[in-house]
Amino acid sequence: MAAAVADEPGAWRCLVLRFTDLVWTVARGHCADPADADDVCQVVWLKLAQHLPSLRDPARLPAWLVTVTRREARRAAALRRREQPWDFGDAVGAEPGPEERVLRDEREIALWRVFQRLPERCQQLLRLLAVTPTVSYADLANAVDRPVGSVGPTRTRCLRVLADLLAEAGLLDTATSVGRAEVVR
Structure with missing residues (x-):
């Protein structure tokens, strides 16, 4: 030293x-x-x-x-x-412009209008699935007061009705199958 x-x-x-x-x-x-x-x-x-x-x-x-x-x-x-790593998705131009925001807002309003046309039990079930996607069918059945065995078929029927209503409103790409339907953007 x-x-x-x-x-x-x-x-x-x-x-x-x-x-x-x-x-x-x-x-x-x-x-x-x-x-x-x-x-x-x-x-x-x-x-x-x-x-x-x-x-x-x-x-x-x-x-x-x-x-x-x-x-x-x-x-x-x-x-x-x-440190916050730079996310290039946040770069200038990545934010939607005013026109894109208006179109997105209009599309969301139209989607909610269609959703509100669903029967109440479908709205309730689909909301629960959207908010808690990992919830078990047993918990879902308990929440909507239905038998466990009816949750899957009811979900499928509700999604088909929703897809039909979206297609009718022109918000669904009809070229895709109902199981993999995509909202028109």
Whole structure:
């Protein structure tokens, strides 16, 4: 350590070689990404270069390196959590313009008008399925007060009626099958 402070040739190399495994192991233990661990190691060596003259006890250098490495790894992890990767879908032009929003709103209004033409039991069942798609048929049957065995067939009938009403309103691509019907956009 004294040789590195005195800038003796090769002293830094020996110091880094001696403690690289320690610093890397601590950094890697706290960083999920190896690139982050590399960055942490670089910062630790920089901090050592800055603080080496003020370190008094060479025997405490490993503990100092571990402490600084942990702090830097935590700092890197906190920065990583705060980073928001750029989503190119949010780029300029990705937002629908006023015309597209009006068309979308009109289409949604038309869809809800068609939906309201369904029998009440179909509306209730389809709303429950839309809101809780992973709900079990037993829970659905209980919610709509019907036998469990009738939920699947009732769902199918309701979707067919909805598809017919959507086609009648010109909101369904009639070239597709009812099971895979798509709303006209």
